[in-house]
Amino acid sequence: MRADRPGEDEAAQEIERLRERIAYHDYRYYVLDDPEIPDAEYDRLMRRLQQLEAWYPQLVTPDSPTQRIGGEPLEGFETVRHVVPMLSLNNAFSEQEVCEFDRRIRETLGEDIVEYVAEPKLDGLAISLLYQDGRLLRAATRGDGHRGEDVTLNVRTIPSVPLRLRGGDYPERLEARGEIYMPKAGFEALNRRQRERGEKTFANPRNAAAGSLRQLDPRVTAERPLAFYAYAVGEVSAELAHTHAGQLAQLKAWGLPVSSLIEICRGWQACLDYYHRMQARRPELAFEIDGVVYKVNSIAQQRKLGFVARAPRWAIAHKFPAEEELTRVLAIDVQVGRTGAVTPVARLEPVFVGGVTVTNATLHNQDEIERKDVRVGDTVVVRRAGDVIPEVVRVVLSRRPADARPFIMPSQCPVCGSAIVRAEGEAVARCSGGLYCPAQRKAAIRHFASRRAMDIEGLGEKLIDQLIDSGLVQTVADLYRLEAADLSKLERMGEKSAAKLVAAIERSKHTTLARFLYALGIREVGEATAANLARHFGDLEPLMAASEEQLQQVEEVGEVVARHIRTFFEQAHNREVIEQLRAHGVHWDPVEQPAAQGPLAGKIVVLTGSLTSMSRSEAKMRLQALGAKVSSSVSKNTDYVVAGDKPGSKLAKAEQLGVEVVDEARLLDWLGEN
Numbered sequence: 001m002r003a004d005r006p007g008e009d010e011a012a013q014e015i016e017r018l019r020e021r022i023a024y025h026d027y028r029y030y031v032l033d034d035p036e037i038p039d040a041e042y043d044r045l046m047r048r049l050q051q052l053e054a055w056y057p058q059l060v061t062p063d064s065p066t067q068r069i070g071g072e073p074l075e076g077f078e079t080v081r082h083v084v085p086m087l088s089l090n091n092a093f094s095e096q097e098v099c100e101f102d103r104r105i106r107e108t109l110g111e112d113i114v115e116y117v118a119e120p121k122l123d124g125l126a127i128s129l130l131y132q133d134g135r136l137l138r139a140a141t142r143g144d145g146h147r148g149e150d151v152t153l154n155v156r157t158i159p160s161v162p163l164r165l166r167g168g169d170y171p172e173r174l175e176a177r178g179e180i181y182m183p184k185a186g187f188e189a190l191n192r193r194q195r196e197r198g199e200k201t202f203a204n205p206r207n208a209a210a211g212s213l214r215q216l217d218p219r220v221t222a223e224r225p226l227a228f229y230a231y232a233v234g235e236v237s238a239e240l241a242h243t244h245a246g247q248l249a250q251l252k253a254w255g256l257p258v259s260s261l262i263e264i265c266r267g268w269q270a271c272l273d274y275y276h277r278m279q280a281r282r283p284e285l286a287f288e289i290d291g292v293v294y295k296v297n298s299i300a301q302q303r304k305l306g307f308v309a310r311a312p313r314w315a316i317a318h319k320f321p322a323e324e325e326l327t328r329v330l331a332i333d334v335q336v337g338r339t340g341a342v343t344p345v346a347r348l349e350p351v352f353v354g355g356v357t358v359t360n361a362t363l364h365n366q367d368e369i370e371r372k373d374v375r376v377g378d379t380v381v382v383r384r385a386g387d388v389i390p391e392v393v394r395v396v397l398s399r400r401p402a403d404a405r406p407f408i409m410p411s412q413c414p415v416c417g418s419a420i421v422r423a424e425g426e427a428v429a430r431c432s433g434g435l436y437c438p439a440q441r442k443a444a445i446r447h448f449a450s451r452r453a454m455d456i457e458g459l460g461e462k463l464i465d466q467l468i469d470s471g472l473v474q475t476v477a478d479l480y481r482l483e484a485a486d487l488s489k490l491e492r493m494g495e496k497s498a499a500k501l502v503a504a505i506e507r508s509k510h511t512t513l514a515r516f517l518y519a520l521g522i523r524e525v526g527e528a529t530a531a532n533l534a535r536h537f538g539d540l541e542p543l544m545a546a547s548e549e550q551l552q553q554v555e556e557v558g559e560v561v562a563r564h565i566r567t568f569f570e571q572a573h574n575r576e577v578i579e580q581l582r583a584h585g586v587h588w589d590p591v592e593q594p595a596a597q598g599p600l601a602g603k604i605v606v607l608t609g610s611l612t613s614m615s616r617s618e619a620k621m622r623l624q625a626l627g628a629k630v631s632s633s634v635s636k637n638t639d640y641v642v643a644g645d646k647p648g649s650k651l652a653k654a655e656q657l658g659v660e661v662v663d664e665a666r667l668l669d670w671l672g673e674n
Contacts, residue, residue: 011052012059018049022065023255026159027166031257063135063163068156068222076216077149080140084234086128086177087145087310089293089317095272098294101316102268105296108305108313115297117244118274119231119262121317123206123288124181125213127155128234129256131174134165141213145310154213155180157222166255175234176256182209183286186225195371203393205288227287230256243297264297275318282320291319324383324393325358327351329376332363332407336415336439340430340523344369344407346380346392353384361390365427366409373397375404415439418571423523423560434521436475436573441468444521448476452527453519454508458501466490476519477580479505509585513540516588520578523564532556533565538591540578544569549635553604558633600670601627606634608651609644611664613673616644622671634659642667 006014022045029035046065053060060067092098105114126142139155141148155161158180165174182190187205194201202208212224230251233240241247245264252258261278265271271294278292296302296314305314331347344363351358361382363369374380374392379399384390409429413420418433431437434444445464449456456479467473472486482505487498511519517540518530525533536554537543543565551562568574605628607616614622619642620630634641634653641654641661654661 005055006052008056008059011056015049015052015056015059015064018045018052019064021045022049023162023164023166026065026162027255031160031252031255065163068159068163077151077214080128080138080143080148080150082128082140082143082146082148082234084175085145086126086142086148086234087307087312088142089315090311091291092316092318098271098275098316098318099268101294102271105305105314109301113267114301116265116271116294117248117262117297118265118271119259119293119295120278120285120289121291121293121319122179122181122229122259123204123290124179124209125206127151127178127180127213127228129155129161129176129178129230130235131165131170131176133172134168134170136161136163149214151213153218154215154221155228157218158226158228160228160257162255164255167253170250170254171236171238171240173235173237174254175236176230176251177232177234178228178230178256180209180213180226180228181205181287182212182224182226184288185286186227190225195367201371228257229259231259231293242299244295244299244302245297247299265294271318279320289320290323291317293317323353324381325351325353326379326396327358327382329374329378329380329392332369332374332376334410334414336413336431336437338440338443340432340434340437340440342409342413342420342429342431344409346374348380348382351382353382353390356384358382358384358390361392363392363407366407366422366429367427369407375400375406377401377404413437413439416573418573419567421567423563426560430523432567432571433573434523434568435577436571438474441474445473445476445479447521448519449479449508450519453515454511455515456501456508457504458497459504463490463493463501466493475577475580477577477584480509480581480584480586509587511586511588513538513588513591516540516586517543520568520574522568524561525565529554529556529561534591544575544578549637552633552635553629553631553637555629556632558631599626602629603627603639604629604631604637606631606638606641606650606654607644608641609647611644611667613664613668619667626670 022042025035025037025042025045049064050066053064053066092101102114106112128140128142128148129136130138130140136152136156138150139152139161140150143149156163182205184205187202187208190208191201202211208224209226212221212226215221230248233247233251241250245262248258248262263274265274275292278289282289294316296305302312302314305312307313328349329346330349332344333347334342335345336342344365346361346363348359348361363374372392372394374395377400379396381393381396382390383393409420411420412418413431413433416431416433416437416439418431418437420429421432422429431440434440442464445468446461448454449459449464459479467490470490472482473479482502484495484498484502487493487501488495513534514527514531517525517533518527532555533543537546546566548559548562548566551557551565552559557565600623605623607619607630610616611619623630631638634650634657636657636659638654638657638659641650641659642664643651643661644664651661
C-alpha cells in the first residue's frame with residue numbers, strides 16, 4: 001500500500017476505488033459470509049482511505065466507510081413517522097394454531113396448498129432503514145408501528161448495515177426492514193467487559209441490543225457488537241419482485257444481509273418440519289431466536305389477504321416454548337466436574353420450562369452468585385434454552401423472605417476432601433486433588449494414558465469406564481497393578497487383548513520427565529511448560545520442593561501457573577499417588593542440563609510493551625540464543641526488564657523490586673544491531 005501523498009485529483013480517484021473495494025469486501029463478509037481477503041489486508045485498505053481523507057477532508061462524504069461513527073451525543077431521539085406502518089405479528093404457540101392459520105389462508109385464497117417463506121424469528125429489535133438514491137438516509141425503530149425513534153447515528157456504526165447500496169438497479173427510494181441483534185459471543189464478551197468495569201450487566205442479548213441501540217452517544221453504540229439482518233421491505237418507489245423470497249434476494253444483491261436459514265415451504269406440514277429443525281439447531285446458532293415466522297410467499301396473495309387490526313393476515317410467528325419461569329431456591333450445593341471445576345448448583349422447586357421439568361440450575365461460580373445475590377429461599381427466574389443447562393437468571397428481590405441465607409463456597413472438595421482453590425483473576429474454583437479425586441477420575445486417567453502423555457496404547461475411553469465402574473482402578477497408579485487375568489474378564493476383552501494392554505502399560509513405565517509431568521494433569525501445564533520444567537529442574541524431587549518464586553524463574557511460568565503447580569504438589573493425595581507410581585517402576589532418564597553460553601548466559605530477562613524493531617517472539621528467541629532465560633513474570637530474581645512502548649504492570653513491579661529496566665536501544669546493543 002503506497003504511503004505517499006498524491007495530488008487532489010489523483011486522491012479523489014483513489015478514494016473512490018478504495019470505497020468501492022471496501023464496500024465489496026463488506027458485502028463478501030457480512031452478506032455472503034465468504035470473506036475474500038484477511039482482516040489485515042482489509043485494515044490496510046481502511047487505513048489508506050483514512051489517510052487520504054485526512055489529507056483532503058473536502059473529499060469526505062457521509063457514506064464513506066470511515067464515517068460510521070460521528071456526531072456529538074444527542075439530547076434525545078426525534079420522532080419518525082412510518083409511511084408504511086411497521087405492524088407486529090400474531091403468534092402461534094401450538095401446531096394446531098399453525099394448521100388453523102394455514103386453513104384460513106387456503107380458504108380465503110381458494111387454494112389447495114399455499115407456498116410460504118419460513119425464517120428464524122430473531123430475538124432483537126425491529127428497525128427500518130430508508131435508502132435514498134442508494135445512500136442510507138434514516139434509520140428508525142418500530143415504536144408503536146406508526147411512529148418510531150430516529151436512531152440513524154447509532155445504526156450507522158453497525159458494520160453489517162451498508163451505508164450505500166451495491167449495484168445500480170435499486171429503487172430511488174427503498175425502505176428495508178429487519179432486526180438489530182447481538183450475537184451470543186458478542187453478548188458474552190460485552191457482559192464480561194461490563195463486569196470487569198464494575199458496571200451493570202445485561203440480562204440477555206435482546207436487552208443488550210435494545211440498550212445499545214438507544215444510546216444517546218453513538219460512540220457507545222459503536223463499541224457494542226451489534227449486527228443486522230433484513231427480512232422485509234416497506235416503502236418503495238418502484239415495483240420489486242413478485243414474491244417475498246424474490247424481494248429478499250434483491251435486498252441481498254443490493255448489499256443487505258439476509259439470513260441463510262430462510263426456506264420456501266409448501267403447505268403447513270413443511271412449515272412444521274422447518275420449525276422442528278430450527279428448534280433442534282437453536283442452541284448451536286450464533287444468535288438468539290425465539291421462534292420462526294411463516295409468510296405467504298406471493299406478494300399478490302399477501303395483498304389479497306390484507307391486514308387485521310395491527311397484524312397482517314398472511315404471516316404468523318410460531319413461538320418456541322417459554323424459556324424463563326419463576327421458582328424457588330430450596331438449597332445451594334456444589335458439584336465437582338471431571339476437570340475439577342467446582343460449580344455451585346441451585347436445588348429448585350420443580351418448574352416446567354423450555355419443554356422439560358427443571359429441578360436444578362447452575363449458578364456458575366461464586367462471583368456470579370454474589371453478582372446476582374442469589375440466596376437459599378429466594379424466588380428466582382430460571383432460564384433453559386434448548387439443551388443448555390438451566391441457569392438462574394436473576395432474583396425477584398420483592399419476594400425475598402427474611403430468612404434467606406447467602407451461599408459460602410466450601411474450602412474442601414465434598415468428594416475427596418482436597419483443598420478447593422481459586423486462582424487470582426479466575427472465576428472458577430477447583431478441587432486440587434486431580435490425581436485422586438473420584439469426580440475427576442475418568443478424565444485424569446484418559447489424560448494420563450493419552451499418546452502425548454504416558455502413551456498407553458489400547459487404553460481407550462470405554463475401557464477406562466469399565467475399569468473404573470468395575471472397581472479395578474481408583475487412581476492412575478492402579479493401572480500398574482492390573483493383570484491380564486483381571487482384564488480378560490471385562491466385556492470385549494479377551495486374553496490376547498488383555499495381554500497386549502498389560503504389555504503397553506509395562507512399556508509406559510520408562511518415559512521422560514516432561515511426559516510424566518504433562519501426564520499428571522496439573523492445571524495449565526501443557527507439553528511446552530512440562531518440557532520447560534523438566535529442563536529447568538532436571539528431576540521431580542527439586543520441582544516438587546520448589547517455591548512459587550523459584551517456579552516463576554522457569555520460562556513461560558508466571559504467577560498463576562506457579563501457584564497451580566505448588567498447590568498440586570502440596571496435596572497429600574497427589575503426592576501419595578506419585579509415590580505409588582514410582583514404587584510401581586515408573587521412571588525416566590536424567591535430564592541433561594544444557595550449558596549456558598553467550599553474553600547473557602543465565603540472566604533472567606522479562607519483555608514488556610511493544611517493540612518497534614521486531615516482534616516480542618523474535619526478541620525472545622534471539623535473547624535465548626545469547627543464553628538468557630526469558631520469563632513471563634517479574635520477581636526479585638529477574639536480572640533485566642526490557643520495556644518497549646506502552647509497558648504494562650511488569651514495569652511497575654520491576655521498579656518496585658529494584659530490577660534494572662532497559663530500553664529497546666539496549667536490547668539492540670545486546671543483539672549487536674547498534
